[in-house]
Amino acid sequence: MDGLVTLLELAYSSGSVYISDVMHLAFQREVQEEQGWLSFLRGWCVHFEDRLAYLDAIIWELELCSNRASVARFLVELRNGDYVVFADAIMYFKAIRKFEADKLDNLYLFLQASVMHVARRREFVARFGGV
Template identity: 85%
Template sequence: MDGLVRLLELAYSSGSVYISDVMHLGFQREVQEEQGWLSFLHGWCVYVDDRLAYLDAIIRELELCSNRTSVAQFLVELRSGDDVVFADAIMYFKAIHDFEAEKLANLHIFSQASVAHVARRRQFVARFSSV
């Protein structure tokens, strides 16, 4: 039923009785929706990339503190076993970093597939606009 309602809405919006005009409008809308999705996906990639840079900075600082006890003593009061705390913190942030890096790689793959999908939709729009 939803498909019929959408088809009737497209036919009304196109202002034409020709199916080629209705199909052209339908594909144009799909391209616009996909471009909005691509924009969102790009923004999400930028967010994850920024998060990776932030995690890299945290990991570097923790490694610096664990390698230089004088810096660590300045930042926090060291007690026996605090080296283990630094090692655990570094491992924790590296695990988060690896997860975020994998997420970013998957987002890039998904983005590439979405770009290809939009390109196919644009081809359909071009076919119906020439009819």
């Protein structure tokens, strides 16, 4: 029933009784929805890129403090076991960074596949537009 309602709505919106006009409108709408999805995915990519830059800065600062005790002493008071804490923190943030980088890589792959999918939809729009 939902399919019939959608078809009637498309026929009414297209202002035509010809199936080619209805299909053209349907594919146009799908392309618009997919383009919104692509914008959403690109926003997530930017989010993860920012997150990676933030994690890189944390790792850099921890490595600086670990390698130069004078810098760390300037920031905090060091005790005997604090170098182990720095090493553990560096390993922890590097593991998080790797995980986030893997997520970003997968997101880029998904974005690439989605872009190809939208291109295929645009081809259908062009086919029905020429009919």
